[in-house]
Amino acid sequence: MAMPLASSPTARPTLVPVPTRPRRVLISTDTYPPDVNGAAYFTHRLATGLAARGNDVHVICQSDEGPAKASVEDGVVVHRLRSAPLLVHPTMRVTVPARLDRLVRAIEPDVLHTQGHFVVGRAAMAAARRNGVPIVATNHFMPDNLFQFAHIPATLREKAGRLAWRDFSRIFSRADHLTTPTPLAAKLLADQGFAREVEPVSCGIDLTRFHPHAEPKAWARKAFGLPDRETILFVGRLDEEKRLDELVRALPYVLNSTDAQVALVGKGNQRAELERLAGRIGVGDRVFFLGFVPDEAMPQAFAAADVFAMPGVAELQSIATLEAMASGLPVVAADAMALPHLVEDNGYLFEPGDVIGLAGRLTALLTDADLRARAGRASRELALTHDHQASLARFEEIYAEVAR
Template sequence: MAMPLSNAATITHSADVAEAGLAPVAERPRRVLISTDTYPPDVNGTAYFTHRLATGLAARGNEVHVICQSDAGPAGADVVDGVIVHRLRSAPLVVHPTMRVTVPTRLDRLMNSIDPDVLHSQGHFVVGRAAIAAARRRGVPVVATNHFMPDNLFQFGHVPAGLRERAGRLAWRDFNRVFRRADRVTTPTPLAAGLLRDQGFTGDVEPVSCGIDLARFHPHSEPKQWARRLFDLPDRPTVLFVGRLDEEKHLGELVRALPHVLNTTDAQVALVGRGNQREVLERLAGRIGVAERVRFLGFVPDENMPQAFAAADVFAMPGVAELQSIATLEAMASGLPVVAANAMALPHLVNGNGYLFEPGDVAGLASHLTAILTDGELRARLGRTSRELARTHDHQVSLARFEQIYDEVTR
């Protein structure tokens, strides 16, 4: 494995510098080590957040290292987007179609060579727990952010419905055992912080939003036809979903709502993302006669996501296991009204900018989508409110708060 970059200069004592009549040598930047079990090219909310955290901190002058799983198998290290990425040897994850898992290992040698001021762990799985253990042995302060919910793993582990409650308790017990070793714990929303307390975590938990790049994601004033053309979408009212096409996203409800919406308006649903439910959703759309109105756009690179939001009239998020939902924040920043499930953290994002529906209430979901798609004035007003609410999640504010936390735990 390639070693991390080292400082070229040795910091000289200020008194010695003054006696020599030389300009003082600047102190090195804050050195942040981020550990994660998922990082691009993985496609999921945790991977995207971790990448944006790492590159955002680097852009603010920090020296940032990331330890993660190799996306190909062999170990290696490289500088990517201003971040020093150390990839650990990995193997395919049997229960997941695309992700890989790091071969369990001690990280003391890598921890010693990087010599970070602080470790910021993004999880408690293989890489996270190994990095936290190595940091504790070396005396490096640990900040830990939780993105975990057992519900997101049950379908991949093929856990029967009758065993999920017990499996969830065991999973949370393991989480508590790892994260209680951290000096500071954060999670994206107040509701997510309350969830940890409900699951027996006794330490303080601070909500820090994942944040959104308000410069990249913003409303567009021009007609939507240009953006739809980029994705080969017909120029008609469009409901957009962005995320994994997986079980906990409850996308079947969105597909089943579409026939009700079509009773009033000439609409279509565009689904951005990949997942193991695509074939199920395709069959469902065909069975209920809306196959031509459900468009599967597949994976869309992050650099093209602003155009995807620009192609839509309303954003739908029927998922029930969201600790914040970066995709919903991006939609809000893009000026889209939101219709979301009244579940987990999503109600925190809907306040005068759209509607909540009860999970499973397909008629309610359809009614809200229809109201927005058929009323241009309402759509514009809700969209403006979405943008204003998104302003309170500026990622620069989140990055600044994390830097403050790093300073607090290293004093």
Template sequence: MAQTNRVLRVLIATDTYPPDVNGAGYFTHRLAEGLAGRGHRVHVVCPSDLGDPYVTANGGVTEHRLRSAPIPLQESMRMAVPLGIGGHTARLVARLDPDVVHVQSHFTVSRTALRRARAVGVPVVFTNHFMPDNLYAHAHLPQGVHSVAGSVAWRDMVRVAGAADHVTTPTPRAARLLREKGFARAVEAISCGIDLERFHPREGERAAARARFGLPDRDTVVFVGRLDVEKRIDDTIRALARVVSERDAQLVLAGTGQREQELRALAAGLGIADRVRFLGFVPDEDLPLVYAAGDVFAIASVAELQSIATLEAMSTGLPVVAADAMALPHLVEEGRNGFLFPAGDVAALAEHLLTVLGPDDRRRAMGTASREIALRHDQRRSLERFEAVYTSLGAAVPAPVRVERVIAA
């Protein structure tokens, strides 16, 4: 693929970054590494994973870690301490003199970087990964306030995004959602992308992969992601209880989250504790083997703007059974690489899993189709598009603007 001849100075601002485990953090990390791998000078400003601020060179990416504190009720993540962020970010923008600032959310670090960049005429790209469903789970908000909290959060996000020069989101469905929530300008859909070389078909490695994780050699349904409310893994466990009455099957869950103990109790209550295997956190280098151990990927979530894990599974050659919700339908061609089921319909989920776990030749054909669809999401193509966006914005740097009245402090 073509690559820009211009070396770009890119400052990425994000409120979540590894070791955080979530889709937005994962995408941002791969974006930073991918741009650096293509010869650009990449800096990331994000919360410190240790609490105290520090700067480190991680491969070709320089990380500027801001002082942070634990997020209440969310032990696995930290947030930047607001005091001092404005001055720190302003000095960083002045010193680095970036061609573009790419912010990944409307939260504290990102909105501060957006404000400081626009104040000195540096163009800004805004990528939205936000869904209120994630906020509800992390903040432990009661069901009764979800609607009001969601409306407030969307208005805030739309207001912040409105100050950026170019707005992107991972899928056409996610772009349409932004417009439905009141964002009046153009939104470009740019796929998060997938490393097609790292995640590739490994059917011949299935037995070894299962042995690696201590899994019995039986039909295997896989899910990779956080074990949190919005992922609706309880639906998949209930569906498995129906599946095991007809097939020798198991569900493998790779990830950690707030609902793990609740999900273990559910499996035990359904009498299938031995058929639901919790792998916990799986190091990034071992992640391709989780997919290799599976026969089908199942995802019941209703809050996916794209789902990197589903793309990884497809790239590995797994059929997909997914909830017909948000952006997941963009990844499933009904009957070709898998099936969609109405969100919350456990019986339909179980029926589709039984269909996919049927004849080997049908499962293999669906897996081949998944790989073909995943080829459309080559991360090199995504990186190339972001390069083009950065370059086009740099060609016409906007005049400094005041955005204090546009963006809430």
């Protein structure tokens, strides 16, 4: 770019520096806090993390109340679009479709980083294309995450899945650079016929917030109203694809060998059914539903546990599992999707649906303090490879590459 010249009758022309501004990143997403799910949490951490590193960050998302509004939240300019309740989900909202050209032109972003291909994502991508803004796209989507909310019968899910992947490919093929959280998630896209190269970039976790605690666990359990006994923890939505009924049904077998309890952090449409199941099989007093726990209190929730369990079968990475690992917890996880990449010497995998196998692996960890300590240390070591600062730095490199 040419530099303007300053001149005077007696001095030679000198270069006057052109004022520069921080990189301006526009993030589009169909789910953002106060929504409670992995994609919303990741997008919030991405936006606030980029802002803390000196970027000028804007987010386009659905309004959490209905009317459109804009505000600065945690150092990020958040543009909330007019929304309506999502009839198939009790808490989420959907944006009313709209062209976003005027907003994109007003923001003048250097890059769009979209977190999905639904209403906000595709509208933002279309506006970015029309206005010459390069696009980075990150996939958090699997059709399995939608089936229960859309009430699609099991007999139609295979066909519905193919249609969903076809729609995904049509939209995301327009991006300049594509990422997804894990190598396995990238392979999944290739297996579904997506021909473009997809780069694995971990969602990353804040290793300074999530770390092992040396103190006895009684203090953390007391804060959540939990009895002071061995605790199996789950964090996430209490929804169908998390398969929490298997964890509840495993508990009676665990109780044959150890005095244990299950604590479930999160909300979802399966809670009432899980409460009925726990009562019916005689463990109603051993399954605790902690509900929504604010993000700032999550380190204490992990500090209350001895083992972390993740029986879900539709995880493209599982931020909750990574946070548990960073907190020094051994892990018992379903041998499904990306979870095997998170389990080495730090715990066990079990075959989805094998309740007896799940119980055996939980029992092995709960009855052997030395094994539990070794697995916890291994969890922390594995988590150190997922530092979110490294992920943020890689995204900044990608933004520079597509901008060139």
